[in-house]
């Protein structure tokens with residue numbers, strides 16, 4: 001079985017985000033970028049499936065600017081076998097919407113015929129939490145979103161999902177789309193020799209036109225603003241003072 | 253202009269808080285029709301009919317809709333879509349599972365976690381863990397939107413909407429429910445509680461998490477946790493507050509032994525009053541706290557619990 005893992009290049013989760021003064025978006029020039037943390041988890045899961053003999057090939061795909069190559073190299077260094085870059089934007093500030101990403105991924109799936117696609121639960125830049133579910137709809141495949149455990153048993157997979165009430169386990173028919181939640185696994189770091197080896201692994205480059213997919217956004221960004229600031233609070237010296245302040249504020 | 257709103261129903265029971273908040277978010281978009289779907293959903297449909305501002309309730313009962321599996325629920329919604337311009341839901345994990353699938357079936361974008369309605373096509377939503385607020389305008393014929401419940405007041409009760417029964421769509425038969433592991437608790441529900449007490453890695457162990465629970469019980473509060481506390485096994489996953497957990501905005505939020513990473517702040521910084529108890533005076537949580545107490549939680553929390561008469 002082949003496993004396809006879509007990986008997105010996003011602002012590093014430790015970086016403090018700055019909104020551009022003209023309100024046109026978030027400043028991404030010269031900012032540290034990394035693989036979306038959920039996608040590292042997805043890559044890790046795919047590699048573990050290969051190590052367990054349940055998968056024979058792991059293919060990473062990224063859609064975006066050409067610098068997404070670096071993200072794909074990270075996936076290859078972790079242990080993915082091949083990568084596909086779909087060059088869909090020139091400006092690092094262009095975000096390809098989940099619907100367009102899902103349509104491109106559906107074309108890649110047609111070509112590659114994987115038995116499983118593991119996406120991240122959400123991209124930490126646009127926080128959409130949509131691509132996996134959309135891909136699954138387009139393909140007419142089963143969907144298991146927010147997975148914290150995947151157990152493949154022949155032509156179905158048992159997936160435990162993190163939901164509002166706790167955990168839900170479902171059984172999905174393969175081929176399936178799974179979206180990875182934080183507790184699915186702890187991704188490995190790529191070793192130096194593997195980083196070197198990754199440089200020689202195949203990385204194909206494509207464009208949306210190759211797949212006949214229109215990536216024009218459906219949502220126009222009217223403006224981007226800083227959230228309302230909280231006014232600075234005070235430090236209290238003791239538990240008694242805390243209780244007093246809370247009583248004054250009517251909070252308890 | 254009409255709106256189809258997927259009611260939040262778990263095991264046949266309506267989540268009134270989440271549903272009524274979504275109703276108030278959707279009100280300005282047009283006439284609101286509620287879809288109550290489930291293996292049993294009639295009682296939930298009746299309860300939803302009482303929410304102010306609801307003009308109609310559709311009840312769809314079928315075994316395939318039992319555990320809100322994405323495929324049959326999305327197929328049902330897509331089959332109803334031609335009558336509506338907006339398809340909306342509270343941004344619960346169920347809706348986040350189902351609505352993007354609906355949007356793709358309709359070939360439109362999803363607008364996730366909207367925090368404000370500007371007009372019928374334009375919505376505000378947080379991005380980058382709430383570090384920026386984006387206003388987006390949809391050019392799609394239909395708008396599929398989930399609303400972040402923490403940002404809306406619940407619509408009142410007193411309505412008398414008509415209830416109509418409809419049938420389910422064909423079940424694509426792609427997935428089956430196996431089991432639910434639901435943490436039973438007598439405490440208030442995290443996303444609707446007036447007070448939330450959350451513990452972080454600083455609490456140190458599952459046993460000591462009882463300190464957090466005792467304080468919560470004294471305050472009649474819900475219990476929350478940071479991701480580190482959940483990952484370390486101190487608290488259940490459904491208690492995680494943050495960018496990738498639940499978003500809460502109670503009247504009072506008490507953060508204990510939580511450093512205040514942006515991913516955590518994303519889930520609680522709209523709370524009315526924030527209290528932080530942390531032994532590190534440099535902890536970023538103090539930057540958003542109205543009242544910060546620099547102290548060892550193992551002393552401060554029992555004392556606080558004790559003195560809150």
Ligand SMILES: Cc1cc2nc3c(=O)[nH]c(=O)nc-3n(C[C@H](O)[C@H](O)[C@H](O)COP(=O)(O)OP(=O)(O)OC[C@H]3O[C@@H](n4cnc5c(N)ncnc54)[C@H](O)[C@@H]3O)c2cc1C
Pocket residue numbers: 013037038124451452453454455477478479480481492493494495496497498508509510511512513514515516519529530531532535547548549550
């Ligand atoms: C993609 C992604 C998504 C994430 N989503 C979330 C999310 O939804 N929610 C979330 O919470 N996190 C999330 N995180 C994790 C987040 O980045 C932080 O790692 C996490 O919030 C830290 O939890 P913490 O504050 O409990 O632990 P720490 O950062 O370790 O802080 C522990 C605090 O306890 C204090 N402390 C220790 N002992 C005591 C004592 N005896 N008395 C008083 N204080 C004490 C310390 O001073 C410290 O400030 C996410 C991370 C990533 C990468």
Ligand SMILES: Nc1ncnc2c1ncn2[C@@H]1O[C@H](COP(=O)(O)O)[C@@H](O)[C@H]1O
Pocket residue numbers: 005006007008009036038039042061062063064096098101118119120121122123124126127128129130131132
């Ligand atoms: N441009 C992209 N390239 C590759 N994968 C993506 C891209 N956008 C989204 N994804 C995948 O879809 C997941 C969810 O993203 P989103 O729906 O944008 O929150 C991510 O974790 C990735 O696995």
